[in-house]
Amino acid sequence: MSTTPRPLLPLAEARLPLHAGVDLGGTNIKAALVDDLGRMVAFATEPTHADRGPEDTAARMGGMVHALARQAGIATSDIATVGLGTPGPQDLATGVILRAGNLPGWDDFPIRDRVAVHCGHPVTYANDATAAAYGEFWVGSGREFDSLVLLTLGTGVGGGIIIGDESIDGAHSHASEFGHIIVDTSPNARRCPFGHSGDLEAYCSATSLKARAAEAIAQGAGGSLAAAVAAGEPLTPIVISREAAAGDPLAMELVLETARWLGIGIVTLMHTLDPEAVLIGGAMTFGGETAPVGRAFLDRIRAEVRARAFPLLAEKTVVRYASLGGDAGSIGAAGLARRAAVRR
16 A cells, blocks of 8 residues: 655644545555545555455455554544445445446445445445546535536546535436447447447547557558557557647547547536536546647537537536546545535
8 A cells, every 4th residue: 555645634734524535446446534624634545456356455445444544643433434436337225336347256246335344434335436526526626516517538438417415326326327328329330348339438438549549550540659659659548648749640630539529428418417517537638728638628528519509508518627636536435425424
């Protein structure tokens, strides 16, 4: 387990009570201890090691809650609430991961209750992207709004819906599976890893971006991106973003094509939910607002929204990047646990 250098609030300045949040990813687990205003007091991360099985990982996630307490200089019993976010699909009511696509062999595992046993606290359970959305709503770039939608771009496409301090989970815990909104009904539409044809994940995930780049290069596309791949560099969104920034036409075309499809999906969400804001987060934001490619990506999304949405929605709905980065899930999981405790 390691801690990552980041600004941490001294315990003496924290507003009690304290809340812990654990964010399970396919590669890493992140855990945060925050005060009642969402300010981080302690943080830890470690590899998921999903191949060791879900019980091993649940035990280590429980151990991370204890480690957060030690880092902050408190007893684990001084933590008021614990929240957990994991990839879906899930049954949130029973606390079970139903089908963890990036965690093979974890299907139908009662992760909420197993983590609770190992940390010694009841656990509030959420979809990882919903937890990230709540983090942005509580203390991130959505804190000025009463309603928002967050799309997370990474290996897949996730999402969360927050309306009036409520996370919208749906009757079957599938309310914010934005990656499976259909954006292309053509016979030759791309397929996502779940086998769905023409959905957002098939066009806007890192998996899709890499596949489209590989296909273009295999068909003879030239330029610096193709040269980098030929020289042995891995084909990743980071490399594509770098070459787009350097002026490679293929790389920039791939980025803007992703933005176009994402804009189409966002318009559907706007017309369905009418949120005040749509936030874009996750690992694949091409540097965000601070990078020319990130700004071009967001500008293309906004242009698609203006072209397709009702004029009032296009004018009034804020479309921007999320701000909490990789901390959104753990902070949001803690925030959801805090909210659940307040309502008891």
